[in-house]
Amino acid sequence: MAIADRRGREKEQRRNTIIDAAEKLFFSRGFDNVSMEDIAKEVELGKGTLYLYFKSKDSLFFAIIFRRWMDLGESITEKVSHGKTGLEKVQIMIRSLIEYARENADYTDMFTTFWPQISLRMGEEDAQTMRETAMKYMPRVHNDVVEGIEDGSVRNDLDPRLLGIYVEMITFYIITPNPSAKCSFEAQGISYDTYVEMLPQFLCPAVARYSKKECGGQDQ
Amino acid sequence: MAIADRRGREKEQRRNTIIDAAEKLFFSRGFDNVSMEDIAKEVELGKGTLYLYFKSKDSLFFAIIFRRWMDLGESITEKVSHGKTGLEKVQIMIRSLIEYARENADYTDMFTTFWPQISLRMGEEDAQTMRETAMKYMPRVHNDVVEGIEDGSVRNDLDPRLLGIYVEMITFYIITPNPSAKCSFEAQGISYDTYVEMLPQFLCPAVARYSKKECGGQDQ
Amino acid sequence: MAIADRRGREKEQRRNTIIDAAEKLFFSRGFDNVSMEDIAKEVELGKGTLYLYFKSKDSLFFAIIFRRWMDLGESITEKVSHGKTGLEKVQIMIRSLIEYARENADYTDMFTTFWPQISLRMGEEDAQTMRETAMKYMPRVHNDVVEGIEDGSVRNDLDPRLLGIYVEMITFYIITPNPSAKCSFEAQGISYDTYVEMLPQFLCPAVARYSKKECGGQDQ
Amino acid sequence: MAIADRRGREKEQRRNTIIDAAEKLFFSRGFDNVSMEDIAKEVELGKGTLYLYFKSKDSLFFAIIFRRWMDLGESITEKVSHGKTGLEKVQIMIRSLIEYARENADYTDMFTTFWPQISLRMGEEDAQTMRETAMKYMPRVHNDVVEGIEDGSVRNDLDPRLLGIYVEMITFYIITPNPSAKCSFEAQGISYDTYVEMLPQFLCPAVARYSKKECGGQDQ
DNA sequence: CATGAATGAGGTTTCATTCAT
DNA sequence: GATGAATGAAACCTCATTCAT
Structure with a gap:
């Protein structure tokens, strides 16, 4: 249970990290001028990873x-x-x-x-x-x-x-x-x-x- | 001057025809789902012609x-x-x-x-x-x-x-x-x-x- | 040897279970429209596990x-x-x-x-x-x-x-x-x-x- | 009519040129390993142009x-x-x-x-x-x-x-x-x-x- | 043995706009 | 003035596979 807990927390944390990065980029350049690639680079994750957290x-x-x-x-x-x-x-x-x-x-x-x-x-x-x-x-x-x-x-x-x-x-x-x-x-x-x-x-x-x-x- | 007048009126008319068509399409399908091609077809004009009337x-x-x-x-x-x-x-x-x-x-x-x-x-x-x-x-x-x-x-x-x-x-x-x-x-x-x-x-x-x-x- | 035998049989059985599931999915949706993920879910195994049985x-x-x-x-x-x-x-x-x-x-x-x-x-x-x-x-x-x-x-x-x-x-x-x-x-x-x-x-x-x-x- | 005719012939010709190029590439590398980009380059046309001739x-x-x-x-x-x-x-x-x-x-x-x-x-x-x-x-x-x-x-x-x-x-x-x-x-x-x-x-x-x-x- | 998070390459398609005729 | 062929950038999303745990 402890493990599942940590997993959950880590997942939540990472989700938030992604939101942080996306927010920053969307704020400065607007939705259309930011690609998923850009966001992925900002959080230093693979593009596909983003899709594990967001549909x-x-x-x-x-x-x-x-x-x-x-x-x-x-x-x-x-x-x-x-x-x-x-x-x-x-x-x-x-x-x-x-x-x-x-x-x-x-x-x-x-x-x-x-x-x-x-x-x-x-x-x-x-x-x-x-x-x-x-x-x-x-x-x-x-x-x-x-x-x-x-x-x-x-x-x-x-x-x-x-x-x-x-x-x-x-x-x-x-x-x-x-x-x-x-x-x-x-x-x-x-x-x-x-x-x-x-x-x-x-x-x-x-x-x-x-x-x-x-x-x-x-x-x- | 009379000719220039008629020209002007005709141009204005055509402009309005285009707006009519675009309006109709945008209303029903939204801005992003209508292409200039669609609009051109709707008014029965060439795609390039639209650009004579709108930048x-x-x-x-x-x-x-x-x-x-x-x-x-x-x-x-x-x-x-x-x-x-x-x-x-x-x-x-x-x-x-x-x-x-x-x-x-x-x-x-x-x-x-x-x-x-x-x-x-x-x-x-x-x-x-x-x-x-x-x-x-x-x-x-x-x-x-x-x-x-x-x-x-x-x-x-x-x-x-x-x-x-x-x-x-x-x-x-x-x-x-x-x-x-x-x-x-x-x-x-x-x-x-x-x-x-x-x-x-x-x-x-x-x-x-x-x-x-x-x-x-x-x-x- | 008896243990190894059972191991072998179990492994063979699981392999077959996977094939069963994959067959079912491939039949209904075609090769390209079935992902390893889908198959894993169907057999209730982890995605990685499939690779223990198939290259x-x-x-x-x-x-x-x-x-x-x-x-x-x-x-x-x-x-x-x-x-x-x-x-x-x-x-x-x-x-x-x-x-x-x-x-x-x-x-x-x-x-x-x-x-x-x-x-x-x-x-x-x-x-x-x-x-x-x-x-x-x-x-x-x-x-x-x-x-x-x-x-x-x-x-x-x-x-x-x-x-x-x-x-x-x-x-x-x-x-x-x-x-x-x-x-x-x-x-x-x-x-x-x-x-x-x-x-x-x-x-x-x-x-x-x-x-x-x-x-x-x-x-x- | 002569103009329309020439247009038609030219269009047909270009279509064939594209088919030629695609054929050549598909033959040598297979369907999946050839991208539309590759074909476009082969015929020296823009990628989008291909879509004028093929859906x-x-x-x-x-x-x-x-x-x-x-x-x-x-x-x-x-x-x-x-x-x-x-x-x-x-x-x-x-x-x-x-x-x-x-x-x-x-x-x-x-x-x-x-x-x-x-x-x-x-x-x-x-x-x-x-x-x-x-x-x-x-x-x-x-x-x-x-x-x-x-x-x-x-x-x-x-x-x-x-x-x-x-x-x-x-x-x-x-x-x-x-x-x-x-x-x-x-x-x-x-x-x-x-x-x-x-x-x-x-x-x-x-x-x-x-x-x-x-x-x-x-x-x- | 089992897992599932992470990867990242890869390709099709769309479309606003231009420009030669 | 009118045309429509040509362009080519741009981006989303998928998924087989790996590997640390």
């Missing part, structure tokens, strides 16, 4: 996305737990996402650029993994929103599931604008920094029950 | 995106003009975008899937065209927001440019979720229809000055 | 062919012994081959399809085995023919070795037509069944001394 | 086989026409096949070695071509046999289609033994030359009506 190049990409996603999920869960009211928790979530996006700009860029296309070709196995993980993290936002409705900090005229989804998706998409979208606001003289930093303030009234009070009063 | 495959894709974008821009501008207050105009814009996305699902799907990647490779010429068009349509939202601030229907604690951008981008991204995002809400039992239809209600308080009044009162 | 994939294929060949040889030898005259023995051989081919269609198909190519790459060891076995079975046909010449039932104007070879090879090739050859006669409305069943009647005059008498008289 | 490597192989097959068919048809009786025509056919096989040993070797396998993977287009050609040449043997039955030179107790097929297929397979089959007779001291030269004499009684007379009397 395909797409699947390796998925693993990268997935690892960060889990990481992000854990991190948010932890941070959110410090919020007092439901609204506060939602706001922490938004800020955490923003923070994460800024600290992992290369990741989010790659995600927005390639994920839409690659996710289309996703194999059934990966799709299953994805669904399961989605199931795992979804309840968190939902609970926060419900909590907020109950404690009176969050608006109560929308389906809590929907409210949660909106907040999460909007934040995620806003913080990862695709290159041509970035143009739009930069052409108007608004920096990416301002653009993301103001988001919580913008969204607050759409979430809070009494925006005056909860959001610090919007009138000026 | 590259990417550029042809850009032309498709661009044509619809202009179309959408014109359509919204017209509809928005019927709004009374600034807030009403913004709301009309949101609803128009939603309506457009639902009527052109194949287009928006293709846009979200391939545009992020292709826009990265965009040539300078197309990039310029894009910037200019962005410049052309941006003032509209901005003006609506400013109008709303002035007539007291829109919140006044945010840079009007930023507010406009948020509303536009959020709406656009929300109505065109990528496949894996779609999973998220469908897994929670929320249909795409509900998901887009409730968006105006969700966003309203984030835009309106006095949400109680402007958005029909959110408490229930 | 190479080709060699394993050879073993399959060889085992059936021996089996066929034994079976024919036994059946032929019941023939009275030389001609009768030759005829029994022909019919036995036909019968065998029909009962082992998957084997003969695989043989005609892959053997030509694989036999080219045959290692010296296997080639030697093959030669020795050929040596073992060849005399049988030869003897039958000679017996027939002596008892006056078989034609005497041809080298008996040649006659034996012709009959054996013709029968074997005719009963295992390659797919494109099968087309030929099926296109003319002749079924495989008819095609093989009539062969003895066709060949008889080429073997018998007085075809009128021996072959039942060919005129009608 | 796949298999299809190019098919074209080689096919060209020779047509050639053989024409040649036999011509020669056979000089025969007087039906039996004579059949005999000419047999001898022509033998002659052809000896003059094109490299071709027949390659045919027997690789065709069985490649024909399995044959695309529908090629399969269709093959069926049509088979249809074209089949009637010839059949007619010869029928003629022989009518003029009393060929046995009349077998379906003439079957008789024709037997003769053709047997001859073809006998003259193109696979390597391991060759072993069999060489091990018994019979040369390939003797082996093929005696075939007509062996087969004659199986075809002729009165073998004594027609085949020169078989008793010695």
Whole structure:
């Protein structure tokens, strides 16, 4: 059993080493400009070895996305737990996402650029993994929103599931604008920094029950 | 001059014919699974001829995106003009975008899937065209927001440019979720229809000055 | 010695188990579409273990062919012994081959399809085995023919070795037509069944001394 | 029209040049040991160009086989026409096949070695071509046999289609033994030359009506 | 004896783009 | 202007075999 254990750990370790290398290369050159050969050389393994750990190049990409996603999920869960009211928790979530996006700009860029296309070709196995993980993290936002409705900090005229989804998706998409979208606001003289930093303030009234009070009063 | 005119018109017509064909094929099979050969056959032209009208495959894709974008821009501008207050105009814009996305699902799907990647490779010429068009349509939202601030229907604690951008981008991204995002809400039992239809209600308080009044009162 | 014996028997048994599995897989999917991995999984052994029993994939294929060949040889030898005259023995051989081919269609198909190519790459060891076995079975046909010449039932104007070879090879090739050859006669409305069943009647005059008498008289 | 004609001729010519080169390489190194790259280099064309003329490597192989097959068919048809009786025509056919096989040993070797396998993977287009050609040449043997039955030179107790097929297929397979089959007779001291030269004499009684007379009397 | 992780060569095919006619 | 033949780079993935454990 000890042996099987070590085997398992070694396998997991090597898998991670490969993901590390692939991540590095994908970040710097983009999915299409990195070949499996390149990745193999980076980790100093044979090309075929990569296929012992990942079914395909797409699947390796998925693993990268997935690892960060889990990481992000854990991190948010932890941070959110410090919020007092439901609204506060939602706001922490938004800020955490923003923070994460800024600290992992290369990741989010790659995600927005390639994920839409690659996710289309996703194999059934990966799709299953994805669904399961989605199931795992979804309840968190939902609970926060419900909590907020109950404690009176969050608006109560929308389906809590929907409210949660909106907040999460909007934040995620806003913080990862695709290159041509970035143009739009930069052409108007608004920096990416301002653009993301103001988001919580913008969204607050759409979430809070009494925006005056909860959001610090919007009138000026 | 008359001859040059006719020439110009004919050229423009043929260009559009090509865009039509490419659009049809890209919609049904995706960007990568359609070759220039396929498109040439569809329009009954030689492969080389396509290159008389478009510098590259990417550029042809850009032309498709661009044509619809202009179309959408014109359509919204017209509809928005019927709004009374600034807030009403913004709301009309949101609803128009939603309506457009639902009527052109194949287009928006293709846009979200391939545009992020292709826009990265965009040539300078197309990039310029894009910037200019962005410049052309941006003032509209901005003006609506400013109008709303002035007539007291829109919140006044945010840079009007930023507010406009948020509303536009959020709406656009929300109505065109990528496949894996779609999973998220469908897994929670929320249909795409509900998901887009409730968006105006969700966003309203984030835009309106006095949400109680402007958005029909959110408490229930 | 008893231990060595058991070892030997066990080894032989395992070898056969592997051949069984490989046969099954090769029959259903063809040589190229079956990997050593597949075979290993089928017998529930490690991939490396296969190489303890067979030098190479080709060699394993050879073993399959060889085992059936021996089996066929034994079976024919036994059946032929019941023939009275030389001609009768030759005829029994022909019919036995036909019968065998029909009962082992998957084997003969695989043989005609892959053997030509694989036999080219045959290692010296296997080639030697093959030669020795050929040596073992060849005399049988030869003897039958000679017996027939002596008892006056078989034609005497041809080298008996040649006659034996012709009959054996013709029968074997005719009963295992390659797919494109099968087309030929099926296109003319002749079924495989008819095609093989009539062969003895066709060949008889080429073997018998007085075809009128021996072959039942060919005129009608 | 003249231009289209020239285009057509040039295309045909180039196609043949490619077949020539491929044939040469396949003959000397075998199908598997020749890459499309090798062939492209041999004809001094780009690799992709080959695919303008042949759908796949298999299809190019098919074209080689096919060209020779047509050639053989024409040649036999011509020669056979000089025969007087039906039996004579059949005999000419047999001898022509033998002659052809000896003059094109490299071709027949390659045919027997690789065709069985490649024909399995044959695309529908090629399969269709093959069926049509088979249809074209089949009637010839059949007619010869029928003629022989009518003029009393060929046995009349077998379906003439079957008789024709037997003769053709047997001859073809006998003259193109696979390597391991060759072993069999060489091990018994019979040369390939003797082996093929005696075939007509062996087969004659199986075809002729009165073998004594027609085949020169078989008793010695 | 048994294993299975690691290897890495190897080849087909596709397709955007060019350019001579 | 229109054509379509020619190009050739580029990359994925498979799998027989080896060898350390």
